[in-house]
Amino acid sequence: MTNVELALSLWGLENTETTLIAERENAIxxxxxxxDRYVLRLHRRGYRTDAQLQAELAWMAWLDHAGLSVPAPVPSLAGPNLQFVxxxxxxxxxWLDGKTLDVALLSLPLSQQCDLFFRLGQTMAQLHDTSDHWPSAKGCDRPHWDIDGLVGKDPMWGRFWDNPGLTPDEKALFLAFRTKARDHLTRLSATLDYGLIHADLVPGNVMCSADALHLIDFDDGGFGFRVFELATALLKHRWDPGYPAFKAAMxxxxxxxxxxNTNHFLLFLALRAATYVGWNITRADEDPTQTRNARFIAQAKELAVAYLERYHQVTRD
Structure with missing residues (x-):
């Protein structure tokens, strides 16, 4: 039997139809x-500890029980939600049905697009409120998107300033951005809302149906600045003509x-963009043309320059 077949047998789902729909951090x-329809996840070895996955599953169960539309863990025949093969x-x-946010937006006029972002803002606020009321929140083992996790010696998604696609000038820019952002975050952190966040609410992780928004893929969820959550949800729309309206609605x-507190939103947009430059370091082989890496660098560079110019009187070369 394959690992997929062995895993399904632990839930009594033998002889079912399975379709691979994604394979990056996990095989989905x-x-x-x-x-019924379900999602089977075979986790990448070494990416998350057992304790971290158990915390993720318990967190999603709490959110589901509280009325948010998120994937809920299904107990195995033996009882535990997490098993091993x-x-x-x-x-x-x-399983949650719906169109991804980016697809849903394509067929809508601007006013209805803004309605979706308004609903997404409401849903994120509900996510954060509900997470704060989870009794196990403070002690759960999940990643930290804190100052060190974003601009420390070894950030969560990699040392973005060491991306091999950077020119010497770009590397110098990202190092300057990292220093200034770390100082800025240190001064700001006490004034910012910090707690459990999804941390990856990109358009592909927001599913839209007629009656609800569904939040999927909590793999990177952990503790972070709540404004970072909003910046993540908006970053991929940053260059869309509707962006100002989307941001206001959200x-x-x-x-x-x-x-x-959204007074320093540009800082968190730049931080989010920088994480992708780090994330792509170990994934560069997925795109032999390096088009994706060049795009990530260009976007992060634009936002880092804008941030430095606004807050630190740094002029463009």
């Missing part, structure tokens, strides 16, 4: 039965439920 399969961590989640939706 859609599992179809005559009555040939040394690989495996779990099964409920912040409006969020702040109607929960206060948010």
């Amino acid at each position: 399969y859609r599992v179809d039965t005559p009555l 040939s040394g690989t961590q495996v779990d099964i989640l409920t 912040i409006d939706g969020y702040t109607r439920t929960r206060p948010m």
Whole structure:
């Protein structure tokens, strides 16, 4: 039996139809039965500890119980949500139907696009409120998107200033940005809302249906600045003509439920963009043309320059 078949047997789902739908951090399969559909995750070895995955599953269960539309863990036949097959961590989640946010936006006029961002802001505020009320939140083992996790010696997603695609001038720029951003964050941190965040609410992780927004893929969820969550959700729309309206709608939706200090939003956009430059260092071989790496560098460079010019009177060369 394959690992997929062995994993399914632990949930009593033998002889079901499986389809590989993603393979990066984890191998993700859609599992179809005559009555239901599920998500099977085979986790990449060494990426998350057992304790971190158990915390993720417990967190999603809490959010689901509180009424958010997130994938909920499905207990195995033996009871635990997390199981092991040939040394690989495996779990099964409920399936959520819908279009990804980027696809949903394509067919809508600007006013309805803004409505979606307003709803997303509301949903993120609900996510943060509900997470703050989770009894196990403070002691759970999840990553930290804190100052060190963003601009420390070894950031969560890699040393962005060491990306081999950087020119010497770009490397110098990112090192200057890192220094200034770290100082800025150190001064600001006490004034910022910090707690559990999804940390990866890119358009592909927000599913839209007629009656709800569904938040999927909590793999990188952990503790972080709540404004970083909003910056992550908006970054890939930063160069869209509708961006100012999207940003206003999202912040409006969020702040109607929960206060948010967005005075330094540009800093968090630049920080989020820099994380992708670090993230791509170990994934450069996925794109032999290096087009993706060049795009990540260009976007982060633009935002880093804008941030330095606004806050530190640094002029463009």
